[in-house]
Amino acid sequence: MAAARLSAPGSTGNSVAFDDYSLYSNLSDDELMQLAIERSLAEAHSSSSDSTKTISMQNKPGTSVRGPTTSSRPPQQQPAPAACPANPPRNMTDICSVSHFTTGYGKRMVAYRSYDGSLQVEPEPEEVVEPIVKAIWNGDVETMKELMKRHDVDILKANKFGWIPVHEAACHGQEACLKILLRVQPGMINKRTLKNYTPLLLAVSREHVACVSCLLERGADPDIANKDKETPLYKACERENPEIVAHLLNYGAAVNKSCIQGWTALHEAVCRNHLEICEMLIKAGAKVNTPNMYGITPIFVASQSGRLEALRFLVKNGADVNSQASDGATALYEASKNGHDEIVQFLLSQNADANKPGKTGLLPIHIAAQRGNDGTDLLRFGSTSGNDKAVNIVSMLIPATSKARVRRSGISPLHLAAERNRDEILEILIEAGFDVNAMLSEGHSKMYEDRRSTALYFSVINNNIEATQMLLEAGANPNLDTFNPLLVAVRQGCFRTISLLIEHGANVNAYIPTHPTSFPAAVMFCMKYLSLLKYLMDNGCDALSCFNCFYGNNPHPPLKTTRTRHVYDDRNDNAPRTCVQFCEVISTEKYSRWAGPIIDVILDYVGNVQLCSRLMEHLDSYDDWANIKEKATPPRPLLQLCRLRIRSLIGTHRLRSINKLPIPGRLIKFLNYQERIQEF
Incomplete structure (x- = not known):
């Protein structure tokens, strides 16, 4: 097709x-x-x-x-x-x-x-073209002369675009036709089209050097701009034509005129890394620190686009390496953002200030810490070397960056590196001594619904085990965030991350402040994973709180489901309970089929307890759970009570390293509920 x-x-x-x-x-x-x-x-x-x-x-x-x-x-x-x-x-x-x-x-x-x-x-009907225009397009000088002798041919007659024959001749590089037209009517040399294009600007746009020279020699104004305020000199720099630039400068073209966006001819030349044109412009009086409408100077353009030669030339001619754009960004910031490590190295050698923040408060090291080997950076850098460039840039910025200034920014480069999974950059920052327990400022923390605060939280929620391990081994505290990272790991079901966090002191009895429960929140997230539930109990999770029911053996009111939680509909109590209980969670459709096995696991970590009427209803609902109900009936075996007492005396922290304690192996197995495992 x-x-x-x-x-x-x-x-x-x-x-x-x-x-x-x-x-x-x-x-x-x-x-x-x-x-x-x-x-x-x-x-x-x-x-x-x-x-x-x-x-x-x-x-x-x-x-x-x-x-x-x-x-x-x-x-x-x-x-x-x-x-x-x-x-x-x-x-x-x-x-x-x-x-x-x-x-x-x-x-x-x-x-x-x-x-x-x-x-x-x-x-569609084709537009009618005047015969003299066709003659100019074809460069037919004789035909054009013959037509001009006719009384019905007006060389000043404009078409619907405001073009007259002199515009056609300049646009198509017909120098001979142009000379004849200007000889007959020299006053139309600066005639403009509806978009304010003069013959000179058209000739420059099409790079017809001979026509440019012809027009300038006959008095064409080199500073008449089009509707976008682009002058012939600006267009010549845009076309990277040094010969035309030289012609225009020799005839007095204004070198510092700006286009509608505020860009000058020097901005254009620097953007294209054309040193010959840059040098001509500087000699003609071009200002190296002229900003455009966004506050962007030529040195900013060179740093942003990776034009090292042009940057060196500008600095040599007095450009301010610390000039800031309207958003506060510096040349060093832009070079770091776009992965131009050679530009960063040169700017730092010229005493560029690495501690100048933009309006967002971020420093160059912040933006560099975000860069790495994701898809966006591959497009920007063109190869997998993008991550290496980012690492090089961060390494160069670390000694030039004030840690006190980083703290005042309210966010650490560690946060950004962890958020974007930049493990190599994260490792460099840790080795450089950046605080692994740095907290996001309130303003930055509010940007996240879960109010996260630490770099460790970013690594855990990204399920980045390597980064999590690096931060924990460097001394990261796993209990600083409002929503404990351990709860995130349990919810994700990542056993490796959970074990790392618990080994480094994560609170297994953490709660969720916005959704209070009468039992540890981690239990709620792992009810379907009995092995994980047992692991949490082995490491000191509060099992007894799961059986502290408000109603006990009394009948439980029906559950009333809300958008955020389940609450009891108690007609005798005007103030409904907002703290979610274990029996309430386990009664939901999601967990009710697992009620028996869950209760069975938790019973191994409590002594004499009284099951509430709702838990008893669950155990009575299946015949296979009769033995669990019998297990819960007091009194509990003395062996079980002794085990619990010894575990409480040892303490939660020492239980995590119980294998290193100077106690017999059989006792260790007993305390770890492994006494039934046969020795080979």
Whole structure:
């Protein structure tokens, strides 16, 4: 099927493009075109008024430089739409809607529907070109001279774009035609088009050096800008043409004029790393610290785009390496952000300040710590060396960055490196002595729903075991965050992370402040994973709190489900209990089928307890759970009570390293509930 795109002017949704062919794979080319036309006309018809029907005669916009073909001409001004009469005559020439589209071969077509309902598709009528213009396009000097002798030929007559023959000659590099036209009418040398293009600006845009020289020699003004305030000198730098730049400067072109965005010719030359043009501009008086409308100076442009040669040239000529853009970013910040390690090295050698924050408060080391080997950086750096560049940049910034200034920023590079899984950068920052327990400021913490605060939390929630281990071994405290990282790891079911956190002192009895429970929150997250539940109990999780029920043996009121939690509907108590109980959680549909095994595991870590009436209901619901109910009936075996007493005397912290205690092996196995494991 032909790769054509059919679209109606002003329409964004009713188009059939190459990506949509899977939806219309059974249609022929003609059927596909018919479908697009029908949709276009239907949209045009539905948007018209009931009393007035509008004919939209839009043309496809082109470039700002006119050429011999339609696609190379400047955009056509949109004429005011003509309204159809309220009661139009019913004949074949009257139409109710018009749509323009371009085929896949670039041919412009017009489609319209007559009032009798028939659909008409025709090639769009070509614009009539004056004979003198055709002669200029072809460089036919003799024909042009003959035409100029005729009284009906006006060389000052402009077309709908405001172009006269002198513009055509300058645009197409016809120097001989240009000289003849200026000899006949020298006053039109600075004539402007509707977009304020002079013949000189057109010649510069098309890099016709001979025409540029001809116009300048005859007095063309080198400082007349177009509607975007782009001067011929600006265009010459944009086209990277030093010969034209030299011509313009020799004829007094203003070197510091800015375009509508505030960019000067020097900005353009630096952006393209063209040292020859930069040198000419500086010698002509170009200012090296001129900012654009966003406060961006040429040195900022060089650092942002990685133009090392241009940067050295600017610094040599007095550019301020510590200039800041409107958002506070410096050249060093931009170089760090875009992974230009050579630029960073050079700026630091020129005493660039690594402690100047932007308006966000971030320093260059912050933005560098985020960079690494993810997909975005691969696109930016072009290879997997992007991570190496980021590591190099961070290594260079560490000695130049004040740790006190980092603390005042309210966020550590460790946070950003951990958040983006930049393990190599994280390791470098840890070795450099950055505080692994640094907390996010309140403003930064509020940006996250869970109010995270530490770099360790970022690593745990990313399930990054290597980063978690690095931070814990460096002294990270696992109990600083509002929502304990251990609860995150339990919720994810990552046993390796859980064991690391517990080995380094994580609180197995942590609670969730916003959702209070009468038992450790970790139990709630691992009820379906009995081995994990047992591991938490082995390491000191409070099992007894699971059986402290508010109602005890009394009947429990029915559960009332809310969006955030389950609460008891107690008619005798005006203040409903907001603290969730164990029996309440285990009674939910999600866990009720596991109630027996869960209770069985937890009973191994308590002494004489009384099960509440709701837990007893669960145990009575399955015959296979009768032995669990019997196990819970007091009194508990003396062996069990002794084990619990010894474990409480040893303490939770020493239980984690019980294998290193100077006690017999059999006792260790007994305390770890491993006495039934056979020795081989």
